[in-house]
Amino acid sequence: MTSHQAAVSAAVAVAESHGILVHEPVVLHDSFSLRIHLRPAPLVARVPTVTALGRPSPGDALAREAAVVSFLHAAGAPVVPPSDLLPPGPYVQDGVAVSFWAHVEHDPDHVITPDAAGRALAELHAVLRGFPGELPRLGPVLEEPARLLAALAGVCEPDVLGRLRDAHAELAARLSEVGEVQAVHGDAHPGNLLATPGGLLWNDFEETTAGPVGWDLVCLRRTTRLDGHAALRAYGVDPDDPALRVYGAARALQGTLWVLARAARSPQRWGPSARAALDSWLRDPQGR
Incomplete structure (x- = not known):
């Protein structure tokens, strides 16, 4: 690395x-x-x-x-x-x-409101619908977790790794049936919105993918930086829509695997937060 x-x-x-x-x-x-x-x-x-x-x-x-x-x-x-x-x-x-x-000057202490975040994501999706290029279909959601699971062999306890693998296999099967997709941000939480003198700017599209807008919606809904349910209402959708549940579960698994991988690289710095994230996922793999 x-x-x-x-x-x-x-x-x-x-x-x-x-x-x-x-x-x-x-x-x-x-x-x-x-x-x-x-x-x-x-x-x-x-x-x-x-x-x-x-x-x-x-x-x-x-x-x-x-x-x-x-x-x-x-x-x-x-x-x-x-x-x-x-x-x-x-x-x-x-x-x-x-x-x-x-390099963009911004205020890291600026408090982004749920209303502003929801509207910003709706506006971003409207423009992204016109992206003409090819993107992998849910690549960061399906392919990358599979590679992380392989990398975590020998790091996680075998029974825990088995639960993570089974969850990924089940979610991959469910997500393979997703219908309409478009270009989406892939990691659309408020930490990737920079407050600049000219307004909020989206940043960090490294996980951009072809996927349902519901993926970005659960990324925003699950944030701890603001009221994610209020942000989705500002976007114009029902934050409790049952159709979002599979994306919530997939996001919870994805996030857990990434923090485990980060802790494997730097156990002293990231180990405690990774353990907490794993414990949270084991209690609630559906990401509620």
Whole structure:
């Protein structure tokens, strides 16, 4: 898995090969991927770290993200745009995948209301319906968890791993019957909305996929950052619609697998929160 030093070195090397001087690379975010501000340029590099565990080719996800966000930006949708200082990529430098985005000033302490979040998602979906490109059908929901389950062999207790595998198999069968799909964000919670001087901007489309809008709706409904039920009402749907239940269960499983994978990479930092997430899932695998 890519180390911090390798990630920063790769990002700096690609930027400087395009004539961009980097004096002070600063890690902005380190959780499932790494975001690095390549100061003094208004440029942010994204490098997959934990997410690489669930993806045979991490660069493919970065390419899909760049394609979807470029489309949205050209259509005037409120998104953090790809960089205009160099092509966004992705690039592979010394075995490390990296893409590039504009650095946007924002207020991390801004409180996003349920009404604002719901309306923002409805507006995003309206534009995404016109995306003309090919996207994998529920790839982050079906394919990536299967790879994470394989990576967690020997990390989780065998009986727990068996329960996780059985749940994924059942949900995969149910989700294979989903009808209408479109391009969706894939991880549409308020943490991926940045409050900027110009308004709220959607960020982090690394899990973008062809899927039902219900997937994004449960991502928003399950958030602990605001009242998700109120946000769905602002979107214009019934937050208790029974049709959303399968997506809620799939989101709960997906989230649990990712935090377990993150803890396997850094047990001291992420182990306690992963244990809590797993215990929560074992008590309620339906994600209620």
